[in-house]
Amino acid sequence: MMPESAALEGSGRPIAIFDSGIGGLPYLASARASLPGESYVYIADRAGFPYGTKTRAELRDIVVALVGRVRGAFDPKALVIACNTASQAGLEAARRANPGFPIIGTVPAVKPAAERTRSGIIAVMATAGTVGDPYLDALVARCAKEVRVIRVAAQPLVAFVERRSAFASPEERRAAVEGFVRPLTDAGADEIVLACTHFLHLRDDIAAAAGPGVEVVDSRDGVAGRLKAVLSERGLLATAGAVPPARSRFVLTGEGPFEPEYAILATAFGLDGPTCLSPRPREARA
Numbered sequence: 044m045m046p047e048s049a050a051l052e053g054s055g056r057p058i059a060i061f062d063s064g065i066g067g068l069p070y071l072a073s074a075r076a077s078l079p080g081e082s083y084v085y086i087a088d089r090a091g092f093p094y095g096t097k098t099r100a101e102l103r104d105i106v107v108a109l110v111g112r113v114r115g116a117f118d119p120k121a122l123v124i125a126c127n128t129a130s131q132a133g134l135e136a137a138r139r140a141n142p143g144f145p146i147i148g149t150v151p152a153v154k155p156a157a158e159r160t161r162s163g164i165i166a167v168m169a170t171a172g173t174v175g176d177p178y179l180d181a182l183v184a185r186c187a188k189e190v191r192v193i194r195v196a197a198q199p200l201v202a203f204v205e206r207r208s209a210f211a212s213p214e215e216r217r218a219a220v221e222g223f224v225r226p227l228t229d230a231g232a233d234e235i236v237l238a239c240t241h242f243l244h245l246r247d248d249i250a251a252a253a254g255p256g257v258e259v260v261d262s263r264d265g266v267a268g269r270l271k272a273v274l275s276e277r278g279l280l281a282t283a284g285a286v287p288p289a290r291s292r293f294v295l296t297g298e299g300p301f302e303p304e305y306a307i308l309a310t311a312f313g314l315d316g317p318t319c320l321s322p323r324p325r326e327a328r329a
């Protein structure tokens with residue numbers, strides 16, 4: 044039985060989800076499907092975009108500062124880093140800087156891919172930062188030591204997704220992914236792990252380019268499941284039907300005017316906005 048104060052607290056406060064850009068939106072959709080009674084604030088760190096070309100130290104500082112700003116602005120009850128690159132570089136530091144505050148990170152779906160492969164070859168598509176990160180080495184050593192893992196840095200696809208995918212024709216989308224996917228299937232990979240959240244926006248295009256017999260996997264449902272478990276353990280789940288959830292919002296860092304894709308995506312994902320994250324950082328609440 045959860046304490047009443049926790050139930051009340053859980054009902055009013057939003058869940059914050061952030062990424063360098065629009066990559067985390069499919070993760071928001073998955074969280075919402077799993078926890079429809081919650082309200083959400085989605086933050087695209089447009090001023091910090093892209094993350095994949097930054098050093099680990101730069102990213103760690105960006106993540107810690109952004110978590111502080113988001114807590115100061117929205118007092119969320121939990122925060123999801125819907126970004127593999129930011130999670131690898133900044134999750135631990137963000138947790139250390141915010142003791143007791145639930146922060147959920149994103150881990151590439153290497154484990155399920157390694158368990159499901161029939162060819163014994165899996166591919167990991169990620170940012171330039173993630174493919175060479177020691178975190179990925181450790182994950183592969185832990186979860187995929189029996190299989191061959193091909194890594195591909197598909198950083199150009201991140202900018203394509205962020206700036207073009209809202210307007211691109213199916214032919215353009217297919218052409219954008221083709222050159223990254225073909226070498227993976229030619230090498231015999233039958234599982235492709237989307238280890239950059241931006242690539243989920245191209246999931247169907249990647250699956251079509253890969254062809255039948257190749258599975259494309261990602262971690263959005265795992266992250267949503269973890270979020271639910273963490274909120275439940277702490278008695279922070281919104282009480283079903285008690286208070287209708289406030290409208291969920293789409294927030295951007297940096298100065299306006301905002302590029303037109305953000306308004307299109309806000310509508311597509313059922314979010315109010317986009318609006319600007321308050322430019323002056325405020326003190327994170329204890």
Ligand code: DGL
Pocket residue numbers: 062063064066067092093094095096125126127128129170173201238239240241
């Ligand atoms: N969406 C991010 C990820 O999952 C990072 C993309 C970028 O900004 O380079 O890694």
